[in-house]
Amino acid sequence: xxxxxxxxxxxxxxxxxxxxxxxxxxxxxxxxxxxxxxxxxxxxxxxxxxxxxxxxxxxxxxxxxxxxxxxxxxxxxxxxxxxxxxxxxxxxxxxxxxxxxxxxxxxxxxxxxxxxxxxxxxxxxxxxxxxxxxxxxxxxxxxxxxxxxxxxxxxxxxxxxxxxx
Amino acid sequence: xxxxxxxxxxxxxxxxxxxxxxxxxxxxxxxxxxxxxxxxxxxxxxxxxxxxxxxxxxxxxxxxxxxxxxxxxxxxxxxxxxxxxxxxxxxxxxxxxxxxxxxxxxxxx
Numbered sequence: 001x002x003x004x005x006x007x008x009x010x011x012x013x014x015x016x017x018x019x020x021x022x023x024x025x026x027x028x029x030x031x032x033x034x035x036x037x038x039x040x041x042x043x044x045x046x047x048x049x050x051x052x053x054x055x056x057x058x059x060x061x062x063x064x065x066x067x068x069x070x071x072x073x074x075x076x077x078x079x080x081x082x083x084x085x086x087x088x089x090x091x092x093x094x095x096x097x098x099x100x101x102x103x104x105x106x107x108x109x110x111x112x113x114x115x116x117x118x119x120x121x122x123x124x125x126x127x128x129x130x131x132x133x134x135x136x137x138x139x140x141x142x143x144x145x146x147x148x149x150x151x152x153x154x155x156x157x158x159x160x161x162x163x164x165x
Numbered sequence: 166x167x168x169x170x171x172x173x174x175x176x177x178x179x180x181x182x183x184x185x186x187x188x189x190x191x192x193x194x195x196x197x198x199x200x201x202x203x204x205x206x207x208x209x210x211x212x213x214x215x216x217x218x219x220x221x222x223x224x225x226x227x228x229x230x231x232x233x234x235x236x237x238x239x240x241x242x243x244x245x246x247x248x249x250x251x252x253x254x255x256x257x258x259x260x261x262x263x264x265x266x267x268x269x270x271x272x273x274x
Contacts, residue, residue: 016177057237098183106180125218152241
């Protein structure tokens, strides 16, 4: 078992365990901290696939900025304990069955797909480097890039307008 | 690494996110589960991008780069979504002093 395999299995098991802990944690602050671990493991998968730009963007934007925003809002609302007083057991069971049924359907549909010998390239390949991604982004995708800046502007205005109300 | 492993890992993360959205009643945790689902899709896009690159890099050295650009745009949209969504949640908390979605079913008032 090579180092890449070991890292893949380690990161995968840690990601799934942390994702389950996000859902089952009672305390929202603990959920946020587990979600940060999920994002770090997904960043680890990116670095394993040599997607270096996405690795650092995922770490800075998701695990850094967005999660700090979540933590900030949770602390602002002072709901770090007992935010779900009522217990509806059947609703939880129905939700778990729904998610499990989706898992079952997707796995059953894809387990016999004809992709057994397709490999995702790990540890090599140049397309994830910031030079190549930047060339593609500013040559072929300039218009979506500019439109996304307008999206950010409108999101910023929207957040301020909603927050002031 | 076989692409199957990445597909099943992404399916598992996505379904955990779906189960979280369906079971939890706290609006912030529902929002975090949506982020989890977005990240599962991002991981799958990067894996498929690398798969396509491994298969096609002889003819086109930039094969598969579009998938990683799409992941970048998904991150952009997710950041905008989080800023607006958290503003809405904090406004609702100011009005009702709760983030329980069972009490937040009257958006029109």
